[in-house]
Amino acid sequence: MLSTVPLVLSLLLFLQTPVKAFFNEQGDLNGRYYKGSRYRTCETLLERREWRTLNDVEKADYINAVKCLQSHPALDPPITQAQTRFDEFQAYHSHIANAVHTVGQFLPWHRLYLKNYDSALRSECGYTGTAPYWDWTQDAEANSNNSISRSPVWDPLTGFGGDGVPGTYTLPTDFDDDSRINPPSFVGCVPDGPFANYTLRIGPGLLNTDHCLVRGFNESAAQHLTSAAIANATKQQSFELFRIEVEGQPLTSDHRMHDGGHIAIGGEMSNFFSSPGDPMFYLHHANIDRIWWTWQQAVPSRLYEIAGPSSTVEPIYNVTLEYPLLMGSLGPTLQIRDIMDIHAEPSCYTYIRKPLSVDWDAFLRHS
Ligand SMILES: [Cu+2]
Numbered sequence: 001m002l003s004t005v006p007l008v009l010s011l012l013l014f015l016q017t018p019v020k021a022f023f024n025e026q027g028d029l030n031g032r033y034y035k036g037s038r039y040r041t042c043e044t045l046l047e048r049r050e051w052r053t054l055n056d057v058e059k060a061d062y063i064n065a066v067k068c069l070q071s072h073p074a075l076d077p078p079i080t081q082a083q084t085r086f087d088e089f090q091a092y093h094s095h096i097a098n099a100v101h102t103v104g105q106f107l108p109w110h111r112l113y114l115k116n117y118d119s120a121l122r123s124e125c126g127y128t129g130t131a132p133y134w135d136w137t138q139d140a141e142a143n144s145n146n147s148i149s150r151s152p153v154w155d156p157l158t159g160f161g162g163d164g165v166p167g168t169y170t171l172p173t174d175f176d177d178d179s180r181i182n183p184p185s186f187v188g189c190v191p192d193g194p195f196a197n198y199t200l201r202i203g204p205g206l207l208n209t210d211h212c213l214v215r216g217f218n219e220s221a222a223q224h225l226t227s228a229a230i231a232n233a234t235k236q237q238s239f240e241l242f243r244i245e246v247e248g249q250p251l252t253s254d255h256r257m258h259d260g261g262h263i264a265i266g267g268e269m270s271n272f273f274s275s276p277g278d279p280m281f282y283l284h285h286a287n288i289d290r291i292w293w294t295w296q297q298a299v300p301s302r303l304y305e306i307a308g309p310s311s312t313v314e315p316i317y318n319v320t321l322e323y324p325l326l327m328g329s330l331g332p333t334l335q336i337r338d339i340m341d342i343h344a345e346p347s348c349y350t351y352i353r354k355p356l357s358v359d360w361d362a363f364l365r366h367s
Contacts, residue, residue, distance in 0.1 A: 043348075046131065047350055047352045048131045048350065048351050049133070050352075050353070051153050053352075054130065056158050058129050059159070063160075067194060069085045069124065070084050074088040076088075076329040077092070078096075078329075079095060079208055082202055087201050090203070092327070092328045092330055093274075094206070097272055097273045105336065106243060107288070108306070111342070112325045112334060113285075114131070114285055116327055131282075132283055133283055134261075134280065134287050136225040136264070139153075140222040140226050141227065147222050148218075148219050148225075160279055162193065164215040164266070168191070175206070178205075179204070179205025179207060179273070180272040186216060186267050190214070202274055203277050204267075213278060215269065217265065218266050224257055225261060233257065234298070238305075239308070246258050262275060265284075304321060306319055322337065
């Protein structure tokens, strides 16, 4: 028995060696030391893919998972009108909107929000597919008029349904400027697709009334959704300039890709508070997150670069990597530093540009 003691000791010493090496490699970023265990590398990376590279079965799996979230009861929403888990995500965005836009935590907060939505689709609705993104440059640069409205993402059978129909929705009259509702954008109800019959309870704006999914496509926003628009952002040399160039108004005088995408879809999606009531919110923001990740990867020091004001009202601080990202009932509070590297725990996802070759196993499972 005694002879096992030195054996165990030498085994422990042996095991310590790679742990130390890991700490040296990962432990000092931006002059700060943190626990290596917090930044475990991922066992696998979930792959996020462009919507149109999914086959019809994969598209249906995603839509069905969103509809599942729209059928599960809310857990602990910050706005009592929220009835479903889908509403709960929308309600939390509305609740916290003033604190997470036009500030340094804008991109990190939305990165974690999307991750929690993806996790809910998987753990609560059994979704096993990709978290899709919408690369709107493929539509904005199409050689046709009405390039946004011609996108396959609006397909009524395989996509998210199309434009709102004029005259089918009447905005309530009792909203004030705080709701930031742009009436011309609320064209009408989406009559087709998988969400035509879903009753939204949060929004529009700060009103929380039962209503249909409202859209109002705006083709002129396509000019903010081109590769040139992306290049204008990704050429910025500091995070502070980059996040301003991505987010758009009111930080910039004209629209940019973030607000441009919101305005291109219009209706609920155009609203500062209630935009996640349109399921396309998550595909648009995944593309914004992908562009941020592209910018982060271009220069090593950008992986943990963060800056910007913490608030739009006093007291205002500079956002640091310790800044807490509040998620309420959607998930645990994490610090910005925890989500900067999407290839590390707890994020563990990546963005795929090209379509994958046919996965015959998946094909045979579904057929
Ligand atoms: Cu937002």
